Amino acid sequence: MSPVGLCFLFFFSVLVCHWEPVCCYANGKVTKACGSMKPHHGGASGQTTLSPYQLQTNTSTFSPGDQIRVILSGTSYFEGFLLQARDAAQPESASAIGSFTLTNPDRMQLLTCNNHQGSAVSQTSDARQTEVVVIWTAPQDSPNEVQFFVTVVAHYKVFWLKVPGPIIYQHGITPHPHQTTSTHPTIQPTTPSILPGPFTSEGCGQSKSCLLDPPGCDPEKDPHCFYMSMSTEGTDKTSVMFELSGPAEGYVSFALSWDTWMGNDDVYLCIKDEDRVSVSAAFVSGRTYPEDHSQSGLSSVSWRLADGSIQCRFSRPVKLTNQGRFDLDQGYFLFLASGHTQYGEIRKHSRQPLISRDRKLITGPPQVLRGSRSPTIMKMHGALMLLAWMLTGSVGTFIASFYKPDWPNQTLFGQKVWFQVHRGLMMLTVILTVVAFCLPFIYRKGWSTDAGVHPHLGCCVLVLSLIQPIAAMHRPPPDSNRRFIFNWTHSSIGIFTEILAVATMLLGVGQTSLPLPSPWATSVLIGYVVWVASLKVALGWHSRYRKCTESLISEHFMVEKKRNVKNVS
Template sequence: PTEPGFSQGFFSILHGKVEVACGDMTPQHDSDPSTKHPPFNIIADKSQFSPGDEIKVTLSMASSEGKHYFKGFLIEARNAGDLNEIVGSFKLISPGISQLLKCDNKEGSAVSHTSDSHKTEVQVIWVAPSDSPSSVQFLVTVARGYKEFWVKIPGPGVPQNGAAPPPQTTFGGSIGAQTTQTTTSTILSRSFTSEGCGGSKSCLRDPEGCDPQNDTACHFLSFSALGSSVTFELSGPAEGYVSFALSQDKWMGNDDVYLCIRDTDRVDIKAAYVFGRTHPIISSQNILKGIAWRLSDGVIQCSFRRDIHLPPENLNRFDLDQMYYLFMAHGRAEDGRTHRHDHQPLISTYRAAITGPLEDLTGSRSPLLIKYHGAFMLIAWTSTVSAGVIMARYFKPDWPERNILGQKVWFQVGLHRMLMTITVLLTLVGFVLPFMYRGGWSKRAGIHPYLGCVVMALAVIQPVMALFRPAPDASR
């Protein structure tokens, strides 16, 4: 679920699940809707209706000098006398490119796209309810891309039989749409510096001790409190964005996020929030002040101020007089939309007091559970299994006539059995740890988890085979 004050980023163009935008029909694309005349036609096949009637609604491309397609859409029918009231339900004609949505707790009360494929036309059927208003107004939001979209394009208004036609509305950017608040930004005249880290400001850096003024590979975050606000500086090499988050724990999810996103030759600075391991949801509320940015040699830098305490309506924003783990991440961006971070985020070693004592913090990109995973696998497959094989290969001739508990000395005392048992146990523990960290199967880890499953299976099969191995003096 999405909390008030937030909308799904990128209008969910990839899958069209845009119930969060049912009310204002506005995608949160970090920019305002286009005010150009929309190059689309919206047609209804009836000029009047009665309750229970079906009306075919067609959204299609009009003649246009630019792109001859659209990617995303949202179609609704509203009460022409009260445009806040969603009316009736829809049926699909082309389920391959359209899907029904549940808006205003009404099943099938809106239609959206299923993917970001290029479309030139979509048709749907609207079914008039038994309690239909005197007239309905069809409204459509259409997105060609992240930066180019139109909100609440008025389609035809259709009255009931015998009712007066509704007044015709004209397009002026949107009908009752809310626009994203913006703050004027400035360009930084010089690079950030690590001078003062631990003295006049707190810093988190990777590599440890690096200086963003001299090292373009330096990922850098600093913060310092002054009065009722905190100033943040963020820097790092990235193709699309750099970001940091305030978190109550070392797990991604329910975090207060701040992103500096490169958009061609400028940087957009946004506040966001993350619900679980999902795409950040950009805040529609303007909470950042003193915004400034810089682009140089592939490095994105940005700075801003944020009040320590925010009004209650700023949901999902953390108060800055508390202690939090700090996350730093970077990755690619396309048309202003961020993609998953390229590497594991840098996570501070311990919670930092944002407005507390100034510190030069340390962090790691390898979570403790993953470090244990690597250590256990390394010990198992380079140490214990090798020693166990050496015992079996070279120590059989020693004490050839002596047995302990019915087994040869090299097998019992020579540690072969014990070393192999330790190998299996270390492999088992190392195998489980990544699943504990990820909370399940990782779909982005490539072939590594599959190889791990094969290794785990072979490690278990080995002692099982040993149980069925005949004795040395057996006839088999």
């Protein structure tokens, strides 16, 4: 065999030896998982958050041969499941007990676990559903206590492993407490109602506090504006009613925060899931996705989907002990955000969150809050960059390129006027660029991974801006035969840096952290660039015309001078 063939055979052997199968059974034929009940989905582990799914039975006692109705339901859709009954005294045992009967064979199927036919149930496809009903038949040799377990797959790597269900007892057996096998109890599903109509901003500042975007937003008249309100309930003010509305394809949310930075915040989400909305509370520990979703503590939940907007209303107590939620008798900054979802999981907000300008005491007097989607530090970044490259940088290059002849002999502090003005403006440009460059890093506390090419081009602009003054400090004397190399290099780098700065600013206009009116902001910037470019072309043409005119005048003067000399002689 050739060396190439031997290498290929060796590579193939290593690949086979180290092959680790990844199984994904959308058809529900998961008998390999009967023991552990764990899906083999790319090595993913089960969710550690509270399960939005639960099991229920129509009875708590049974006799051998009885048929028990078992219901799997949840507050969100799921694509797959594996349901079994096991001995409650030995929940870690891999042996399934009893047999199931299907109520909908098109959506579910029986599995054979431990050579026991029909001892488990799974889905027949990945079609989304919210409820499964099966009949479990108790065997003649049933243990005294039987507990149901289910693994529920929301989507591929998002699943809850071996969620414990109710325990049923044989007649005559006294129930006693059991230690749960799960560290996260299931959420008791709520039955939210549908709002009869849209919210209204009437009463904002009088009977309720409101955060509106844009100012004056009324969701009753404009469903595409963002609206949040809160009002205390009862004379003792022991609970607060929240209302939230906004245009979104996936979710709208708000957060209570101690500061204007994302992290360590109490978050409340209204998530669209097909044709309904789920409302939950969560916690954000940093610039990450919300954790520990829960509906615990939320009541009077209602929602509405209409006109491309999501609306939800809920109430929660001012104080929630042992829930990890913030007390509402404190002052917080309010964050209002929206974005997309995928398979019921939220994604990063599509716009910069609206942040209230001041802290608000949640149980305090009603007021209309003011907010902004642009942090002041990012506004400063944009303003300084525009000042550097649309004013000082442009004027500095204009002076060096076109105004040297206007001050041929005038000096300022020992140097020609044009040079001093050019150097001062360009040094100011470098200083403004350095300061503006640092501000986003201070705001983000590091590198931004969501800003695209903009920060990379910004780094290039900064480096080239610093190269220019360093190179100018080492320029050769005016009469040096190498001076033309410096002039050409200095001019080329300057032009390239200016073009790169313009491209960076055009990309910066679309950044979510600095929302500017579109498309007007881009149009104004392009218009200014076109005007500057046209002015440079015009001044360049004028400079050449003046040089040609001066050359012709000089030649004419020399001809006249020679003619006069001949006439004299």
